[in-house]
Amino acid sequence: xxxxxxxxxxxxxxxxxxxxxQAALRKVDPDLVLTWEVDEHHGCRxxxxxxxxxxxxxxxxxxxxxxxxxxxxxxxxxxxxxxKQARFQQNLSRAEDHNAxxxxxxxxxxxxxxxxxxxxxxxxxxxxxxxxxxxxxxxRRSRWKARQNGTGHL
Numbered sequence: 001x002x003x004x005x006x007x008x009x010x011x012x013x014x015x016x017x018x019x020x021x022q023a024a025l026r027k028v029d030p031d032l033v034l035t036w037e038v039d040e041h042h043g044c045r046x047x048x049x050x051x052x053x054x055x056x057x058x059x060x061x062x063x064x065x066x067x068x069x070x071x072x073x074x075x076x077x078x079x080x081x082x083x084k085q086a087r088f089q090q091n092l093s094r095a096e097d098h099n100a101x102x103x104x105x106x107x108x109x110x111x112x113x114x115x116x117x118x119x120x121x122x123x124x125x126x127x128x129x130x131x132x133x134x135x136x137x138x139x140r141r142s143r144w145k146a147r148q149n150g151t152g153h154l
Contacts (some may be wrong), residue, residue: 016076024080025049032083033059039072046072049083062086 018034025032031052039046046066050059063083065073073079123129 018075021075021077021079024077025083028080028084032062034079041070042072044072045075047075047079049079 022034025034029051033050033052034047035050036045036047038044046064048061048065049063051062052059063079063086065075065079065082067073
């Protein structure tokens, strides 16, 4: 039995094995995966819950199992309760909807920008409107020489 302190209360927990917690997480969402990494600072396992969205994208981090001070907690069924409490599915779907809306808005803005460029440049391409030519140094020098010699127009 493990005793931990959360928010001023001491909680007694029975340690669970990895398979039991993984099965409980799969009941919550079949895309959840329980993994662990070695916490170098504390020298023990740090449990993480990831959501696999697709094979071509990296898994999204849902939860890192640690206390308020950053110390890794032992594996217990409270991890599943915390995942349920977070309601990450709703937040993730909201985030996916938000990202889809941003992408659609970006595409609309891009299309509007392209249409604006076409509208501005179409008369020039069709020959209906002439572009202003660049007046460089050579033109200025040739006009200056013509003025000096009295030939050409001013």
